[in-house]
Amino acid sequence: MNLEAVRNFRFEPVTQSYTRRDTMLYALGLGFGSDPLDPAQLDFVYEANLKAVPSICCVLAHPGFWAKRPELGIDWLKLLHGEQHFEIHAPMPAEGTVRASYEIVSVADKGAGKGAILHLVKTLDDAISGLKLATVHSVPFLRGDGGCGSFGNVPAEPTALPEQAPSQTQDIATLPQSALIYRLSGDYNPIHADPDAAARAGFDRPILHGLCTLGIATRAVVATLADGRPERLLSLSARFSRPVFPGETIRTEFLSVGGQIRFRSRVIERDVVVLDRGTAVLRD
Known part of the structure; x- marks a missing residue:
């Protein structure tokens, strides 16, 4: 990995218009509608009272497979999706036009042969009103890029769950x-x-x-x-x-x-x- 190229890389904003059909298709991909008599499921796959699943913020306005860009030098064949976090600032609309801005905020080097952790933040806004909808934090694990150095403030890792029975x-x-x-x-x-x-x-x-x-x-x-x-x-x-x-x-x-x-x-x-x-x- 070329650490300086990754640090200085700038994404072009991504704008996407999506329809109620896209919202329903996303929910169907999550298995909603498996019980056609369940109104709580129907609300996500039927237009009469359509609601968006909040996690749709993770797939809207995707920047493409940017890690494959040759100037970054990332061993993209060994890239794994390690963690994901999203924060909802306003309910996701069932349809609309959104604009996403992206920033690589940090890289944590685990050492040669141990890989590196990259932190990518997406800010998702309503493209018409400018209303901030969501912040999405993706954490790819770059298995082939250890020993290349670090930069930025690395967020704390999520804490382990205790050994106890679920409620x-x-x-x-x-x-x-x-x-x-x-x-x-x-x-x-x-x-x-x-x-x-x-x-x-x-x-x-x-x-x-x-x-x-x-x-x-x-x-x-x-x-x-x-x-x-x-x-x-x-x-x-x-x-x-x-x-x-x-x-x-x-x-x-x-x-x-x-x-x-x-x-x-x-x-x-x-x-x-x-x-x-x-x-x-x-x-x-």
């Missing part, structure tokens, strides 16, 4: 075609669709998008703790720990720790944790 759980099944639906919201990485591409990345079949797993956890938080009201969710963060294969069932486990809402998500069929160190903040 509540929510199970959400994915479909064998879930990744094929979710990719239509903008992430066309072939490892989520093409078995050959997945095999080259070390998987025996295509995997579910990490941000789809995060969206399913967001769905679980809203349904279980926010009475189905997405406007109550102020922020959510989690660490990606294992991949999910389409067709598996994701169980999100909630713990109350010092007044905080903490959570993890695990795949029931393999009993492996796929999201860890999660935290959600709700409005009363």
Whole structure:
């Protein structure tokens, strides 16, 4: 990695118009509508009273695969999505035009052979009114770029969850075609669709998008703790720990720790944790 090129890299703002159809398609990718008689699910996939899932802020106005730019020198084949955090400043509209600005705020060098952690912040505004909608913090793990140096103020790592039984759980099944639906919201990485591409990345079949797993956890938080009201969710963060294969069932486990809402998500069929160190903040 060329550290100075990464430090000085500037993104062009990204503007995207999206429709109610896009909002419904995103929710369908998260499995909403699996019970067509459940009005709490229908509100996210039917135009009569359409609501946006808050985590849609993570996929709107995507900057493209910027890490592949040759001047940055990033070993992009070894890049993994490590963590994700979003903060909602105003309820996400069901349709509209948004403008995103991006900034690489820091790189933390773990040492030669150990990789580096990059912190990327997206600010998402309503392009018409200028209203600030969300701040999205993505943390890629650059496995091949250790020993290149650090810069910026590195945020503290999320704290580990205590060893205690969850107070509540929510199970959400994915479909064998879930990744094929979710990719239509903008992430066309072939490892989520093409078995050959997945095999080259070390998987025996295509995997579910990490941000789809995060969206399913967001769905679980809203349904279980926010009475189905997405406007109550102020922020959510989690660490990606294992991949999910389409067709598996994701169980999100909630713990109350010092007044905080903490959570993890695990795949029931393999009993492996796929999201860890999660935290959600709700409005009363």
